[in-house]
Amino acid sequence: MTASQLTAQPVAKAPATSRRHARLLLRSLKPSGWLPYAIVMLGALIMLAPFYFMFVFATHTNSDILSMPPPLWFGSALVDNIHQLVALRPHFWHSLGLSLWVAVAATGLNLFLCSLGGYAFAMYEFPGRDTLFAGLMATMLLPAFVGMIPFVLLMNEIGWLNSTRALIVPGACSAFGVFMMRQYIGSAVPRELVEAARMDGCGEFGIYWRIVVPLIGPAMGTLGLVTFIGSYNNFVGALLVMSQQEMFTAPLVLRSLQGTGQTPWGAISAGSAITVLPLLILFAVSSRRLIEGLSAGAVKG
């Protein structure tokens, strides 16, 4: 086994390298060599375990989940659990649809408005620009919950309580999004291109639409993912503005199942799994771009 592992390493640079590999191999037999890897993998398991059990419980009946020992492998009660969930909360599918609609609408608006604002901050010289941008950055530090109660009153005054507008419009242009777009447009769109388009008689919005938007696909992808995830998961916002059952978003429905006498763990797990599934699928296809995009935005700041 040791020999095969040795030869498996690319031995390109003559004896020095292979001696190094031998040393590495010896080290990997000592605890100080493999223990850190083991700890990292154990941590990763802890990160994944709740998801695993969510799906396992989603496929077991309530009495199975409440038995000793608890189920550790998938069962066959998924359909029953979903039936029970819909029986308890007839609006569940509607709520899931609402959640998706809110997330899609918020994402679309954010992509448009943030890239437009970011474009202005990145590509124009205008009086007050730096002050405005500093102000925009400062808003990110404001704790949102301080204005929570007047926000509800405001929604009440303009009649947006129990309407999806209250979840879509106020967050339609995030400071983070404008900031991220400014960073990206500043580095990805050549100024000469913008000026050349202007010389050729292209309007300012036309420049944005025809020149800038086609060039900022990656940033749009990252911002779109971040916004979608944030909006889809928004619990506090929905808790504040949605009081009618038929306007509940998915997180509110899940929460309402809790603490009603005998907690229906099977139905809750099934509902949770269904709610989290779109995010997991999204993450599976985009985790790399999401992680890189998020961290790139943070570094430059």
Added chain:
Amino acid sequence: MSAAPAPIGTPAKQTKRRRLKPWRFMPYVFVAPFFILFLGFGLFPLLFSAYASFFRWELTAGLAGMKWEGLGNYAFVLQLDDLPWSHFFSGEFWSQLYARDFWRALYNTFWLGIVSGLPQHLIAVPLAFFIHTKFRRARNPVIAMYFLPYITNTVAITLVFSSLFSRDFGVINQVLTGLGRLETFGVHPLAWLFPVQNVDWGRPEYTRPIVSFIVWWRFVGWNTVLYLSALQTIPKDLYEAATIDGAGLWQQFRYITVPLLRPMMLLAVTLTIIGNLQLFEEPFILTGGSGGVGQVAETVAMQMYKVGLNDGDFGTASAVAWLMFMVIAALTWLNNRTLGRKD
């Protein structure tokens, strides 16, 4: 206000004679949506809550029912009267302080914030360093696994956790007692470390640790990603030079990585402070909105929600909000002073 369609500071005479060039005013139009939305839905509620914090104001009374209260709401929230000040250095004073709603919530918030926040960074920094230096092909999958909790629905996952933590059928008790009862050659080698009986996680002394664990679980990967991105900007030749000079991995970590990570630590810790002091979702869902037995996990944000929207006392809730705002501002400033001192 800054969204005016005319550029500030352009000479008036010129604009009169020549037609205003679109690139002079269009940028204001382009940035206007953010500022309009922020003024309407962000700043206005914030300032209005400052204003409302000086009034006695019940939900049922409407805007007309506002009565000037001065600092009365703040005094009502702080409840500083008849505290045994002379016993300041004994437990008596502090237990009395803890008995008062706001101070208990503040204590809880700090407790949760520190116990969930500090380990996030203590683990994320070395973890990021380790992944950065040791992982090649497995790098992205490992990061993705740690990052996954960050993107998931708090409600869904907190509910899953509350079933995992239940006393009689919870998986966590199964694992712990399984380890505690582990028997080899007639002895229980792990019994000193792990429980032999099922732990009743519902008891109040466990509520805060569980909430902290969930918060830690959610954000440790996020912080790792932040630190990883900062590590990528540290030039490789620094490490190479250090290796030539005979520095080990620990020395490289201590004398190159940690100092150069300082700006990112400032950002990440600031984000953690601001986020943790507003902690709401995890304790709210885990305790069914009540804060748990004896309100041990009721945070300031939860208290504000309860006072404002359940009890309908907007004035008091606004005072709670602004007291918390001041605490957050002070801590953010302090953090800037300590971690950001070199910039």
